[in-house]
Amino acid sequence: MLRTILRRxxxxxxxxxxxxxxxxxxxxxxxxxxxxxxxxxYAQGPRLxxxxxxxxxxNPAIERYALWISGAFQGDLGTSLKKRRPISDLLAERFRNTxxxxxxAAAIGIPLALVFGFWAGVRRDKPADLVxxxxxxxxMTIPEFVTASVLMFxxxxxxxxxxxxxxxxxxxxxxxxxxxxxxxVVVLAFVMTAHILRMTRASVIEVMTSxxxxxxxxxxxxxRQLFWRHLAPSALIPAxxxxxxxxAWLLGGVVIIxxxxxxxxxxxxxxxxxxxxxxxxxxxxxxxFAMIYIVANLLADIAMVILDPRIxxxxxxx
Amino acid sequence: MTIAxxxxxxxxxxxxSGFWPVLRRMVSRPSGAIGLGxxxxxxxxxxxxxxxxxxxxxxxxxxxxxxAPSFEHWMGTDSLGRDVYTRVIYGGQLxxxxxACAVAIAVxxxxxxxxxxxxxGGRTDEIAMRFVDAMLxxxxxxxxxxxxxxxxxxxxxxxxxLGFFYGISIIRISRAAAxxxxxxxxxxxxxxxGESLWAVVTREVFPNVAxxxxxxxxxxxxxxxLAFSSLSFLGFGAAPxxxxxxxxxxxxxxxxxxxxxxxxxxxxxLSTLIVGINLTADALGKALGVDRAREKPT
Numbered sequence: 254m255l256r257t258i259l260r261r262x263x264x265x266x267x268x269x270x271x272x273x274x275x276x277x278x279x280x281x282x283x284x285x286x287x288x289x290x291x292x293x294x295y296a297q298g299p300r301l302x303x304x305x306x307x308x309x310x311x312n313p314a315i316e317r318y319a320l321w322i323s324g325a326f327q328g329d330l331g332t333s334l335k336k337r338r339p340i341s342d343l344l345a346e347r348f349r350n351t352x353x354x355x356x357x358a359a360a361i362g363i364p365l366a367l368v369f370g371f372w373a374g375v376r377r378d379k380p381a382d383l384v385x386x387x388x389x390x391x392x393m394t395i396p397e398f399v400t401a402s403v404l405m406f407x408x409x410x411x412x413x414x415x416x417x418x419x420x421x422x423x424x425x426x427x428x429x430x431x432x433x434x435x436x437x438v439v440v441l442a443f444v445m446t447a448h449i450l451r452m453t454r455a456s457v458i459e460v461m462t463s464x465x466x467x468x469x470x471x472x473x474x475x476x477r478q479l480f481w482r483h484l485a486p487s488a489l490i491p492a493x494x495x496x497x498x499x500x501a502w503l504l505g506g507v508v509i510i511x512x513x514x515x516x517x518x519x520x521x522x523x524x525x526x527x528x529x530x531x532x533x534x535x536x537x538x539x540x541x542f543a544m545i546y547i548v549a550n551l552l553a554d555i556a557m558v559i560l561d562p563r564i565x566x567x568x569x570x571x
Numbered sequence: 572m573t574i575a576x577x578x579x580x581x582x583x584x585x586x587x588s589g590f591w592p593v594l595r596r597m598v599s600r601p602s603g604a605i606g607l608g609x610x611x612x613x614x615x616x617x618x619x620x621x622x623x624x625x626x627x628x629x630x631x632x633x634x635x636x637x638x639a640p641s642f643e644h645w646m647g648t649d650s651l652g653r654d655v656y657t658r659v660i661y662g663g664q665l666x667x668x669x670x671a672c673a674v675a676i677a678v679x680x681x682x683x684x685x686x687x688x689x690x691x692g693g694r695t696d697e698i699a700m701r702f703v704d705a706m707l708x709x710x711x712x713x714x715x716x717x718x719x720x721x722x723x724x725x726x727x728x729x730x731x732x733l734g735f736f737y738g739i740s741i742i743r744i745s746r747a748a749a750x751x752x753x754x755x756x757x758x759x760x761x762x763x764x765g766e767s768l769w770a771v772v773t774r775e776v777f778p779n780v781a782x783x784x785x786x787x788x789x790x791x792x793x794x795x796x797l798a799f800s801s802l803s804f805l806g807f808g809a810a811p812x813x814x815x816x817x818x819x820x821x822x823x824x825x826x827x828x829x830x831x832x833x834x835x836x837x838x839x840x841l842s843t844l845i846v847g848i849n850l851t852a853d854a855l856g857k858a859l860g861v862d863r864a865r866e867k868p869t
Binding site: 396410508509 | 705712713718720800801804806807817821824831
């Protein structure tokens with residue numbers, strides 16, 4: 254078990270190095286550098302030289318990569334070209350807002366997904382399952398900005414229940430943010446629920462058709478006990494994994510939802526940075542998002558190893 | 572992981588083959604019939620668009636700004652006075668072409684690399700798969716946005732980016748399928764005959780994983796449409812004045828309160844296409860006996 258966990262750690266470390274390498278090298282491969290990309294056709298004279306000086310572009314790429322990564326682990330992500338402020342400060346004020354959005358969506362989405370996922374899985378191919386699965390399929394395939402636009406039209410414009418776009422600054426208090434957060438949370442929770450639900454349903458169906466459930470049924474275990482003692486624990490383990498992955502995976506969706514509602518979060522900041530051609534800021538946010546994803550993945554893997562006796566006691570295959 | 576545990580295709584007896592039997596099996600379920608209907612409808616409308624309207628999708632008209640739906644403009648007009656119906660029926664053309672090209676790239680390179688890895692196996696395969704897994708741990712939109720911020724946006728510029736990124740998840744699928752196939756006797760026989768690696772890949776393994784690649788390609792098409800329209804929405808895909816659903820929604824969104832028809836119709840059209848392709852891919856998978864129930868979309 255310890256070896257399995259250590260291997261997961263090793264893979265996570267490798268992934269962080271690899272992904273940060275991709276983020277770094279893809280910018281290096283650009284003709285010119287981040288300063289010429291930023292100033293475009295005004296890239297000349299003292300302004301350019303000062304920028305090159307500030308970003309330390311005279312050093313060799315390997316050295317800059319090492320500095321960038323070691324800085325990132327110490328909370329120093331460099332300086333934004335456009336906003337001329339440390340990136341860590343910019344991120345700090347936005348990060349809270351995105352976490353608020355994501356955690357509210359998770360608090361609604363996860364219980365909903367588990368309940369409906371189990372419900373649909375147990376009633377496989379019955380009308381209840383068809384309705385739930387269809388709604389989940391729609392939520393997954395229809396782009397977030399479409400769902401968001403339609404909900405905005407119905408609830409913000411036609412019914413006038415919530416504000417359509419956020420007009421408070423990033424540093425507003427949570428109480429000020431709350432009315433603005435409802436619609437984005439609903440959209441995010443909708444998509445999140447759909448992903449987790451689908452996986453939970455698949456996992457319930459798999460367990461339902463397994464030998465030990467058949468055996469328990471033949472033995473005459475009452476349905477309630479069958480569900481709680483036999484079905485739920487086995488079906489929940491893959492779900493734990495998917496929940497972590499989904500939440501992290503939806504970080505991508507957060508970018509779009511924040512843009513639609515003009516919500517002052519990290520995703521919104523990233524898009525601004527792209528529009529401003531502020532590559533150091535783009536790189537920093539991409540790195541942070543990827544790291545969150547990798548760490549969530551690692552935690553989910555470890556949880557799996559600890560929760561699942563089959564993995565816990567399994568002999569190493571390699 | 573042992574070879575036996577990679578179970579991409581349970582040998583269910585329900586699978587059929589041949590074009591017409593597969594098609595018949597697909598439309599035998601309501602979801603497959605709806606999916607195929609929606610997809611075909613969208614493709615036909617996009618191709619026949621010039622015949623279905625008398626307006627031009629790109630030319631602004633100052634006299635007809637934000638008109639409500641009427642007999643002349645039965646989906647209304649947008650903020651530049653263009654007919655929304657015209658723009659909606661033209662709006663899928665670019666997205667479908669761009670994503671179809673990207674799917675072709677993704678399936679070709681992902682399928683080829685995956686099959687090669689599955690056939691070669693061993694250390695090469697193991698190391699390569701670590702990189703594949705690492706690449707897949709980058710959330711899709713972040714990767715696309717990073718690339719777009721470096722290379723720049725544009726409908727055709729994103730084709731290789733989409734093709735490359737979505738090909739990576741195809742590597743996994745085709746490798747797992749190829750691993751399963753290459754453990755079977757006829758592949759061993761071909762190897763024993765001294766067939767070249769290329770011959771084994773193209774003549775022995777590929778025909779046996781082609782159906783999996785087809786289903787996967789169809790499914791990736793729907794995710795790519797989602798990705799491309801998201802990029803268009805964010806301003807990195809189609810450029811104005813091209814009629815494109817994602818772009819239309821983005822540019823008319825601020826007038827949602829005044830002229831909702833110019834946002835809601837493209838929303839509706841885009842949803843029908845993506846949902847249609849998704850259902851079609853699902854039905855295709857079921858008809859061919861390819862199980863893809865337990866996969867996350869990438």
